[in-house]
Amino acid sequence: MVITNSTYPQPKGKTKLKMLEGLIDVFDFWNNELRKSEKEYSLYLWLYEERFTKSQVVCATGDFINYYDTTFYPNKAKNTFKSPITKLTPKLNKFNWTQCIDEDYYDQSDLGTVDQFSSFSEFNEHKKWFNNLLKGSNLCK
Numbered sequence: 001m002v003i004t005n006s007t008y009p010q011p012k013g014k015t016k017l018k019m020l021e022g023l024i025d026v027f028d029f030w031n032n033e034l035r036k037s038e039k040e041y042s043l044y045l046w047l048y049e050e051r052f053t054k055s056q057v058v059c060a061t062g063d064f065i066n067y068y069d070t071t072f073y074p075n076k077a078k079n080t081f082k083s084p085i086t087k088l089t090p091k092l093n094k095f096n097w098t099q100c101i102d103e104d105y106y107d108q109s110d111l112g113t114v115d116q117f118s119s120f121s122e123f124n125e126h127k128k129w130f131n132n133l134l135k136g137s138n139l140c141k
Contacts, residue, residue: 010052017087019052024091026057034059044068045095048102072100106134 011019027045034041041061048054060067077099111130117123 008053010050016052019055020047020088021091023047023055023057024088030057030059034061040065042066042068050102073103075099075101106130 010016023045027043031043034043039061041059042065043059044057046054046056046058058068111127112123114120114123117126
């Protein structure tokens with residue numbers, strides 16, 4: 001959660017493509033290194049199209065090999081990648097994609113308490129922002 005009530009702009013166009021290429025490069029490098037180790041592993045590339053800055057490469061090994069298997073709920077609606085990601089379609093086709101629901105979980109404890117803020121006014125401003133966040137925190141599209 002962003003404490004400052006700020007939202008960061010999502011990358012677009014060439015920047016988004018460069019970031020995606022970087023994620024694919026990280027995936028490929030990790031995959032090669034993990035293969036050399038001859039240990040069992042689970043390696044995933046998570047792409048958040050609407051909140052692209054959350055995209056990441058994750059890996060689990062050993063006792064945690066199944067750790068990421070149930071991180072997301074499957075999305076029954078099958079959508080295709082949006083532009084400009086489609087420009088990397090050949091690279092993306094090497095992956096076995098599962099489309100899932102992008103969601104966040106919040107509860108009242110995430111709000112904090114008055115004594116964690118510099119003023120009561122700042123707390124009220126944050127509380128208003130947080131309540132608006134809760135109203136709109138259903139499933140992301």
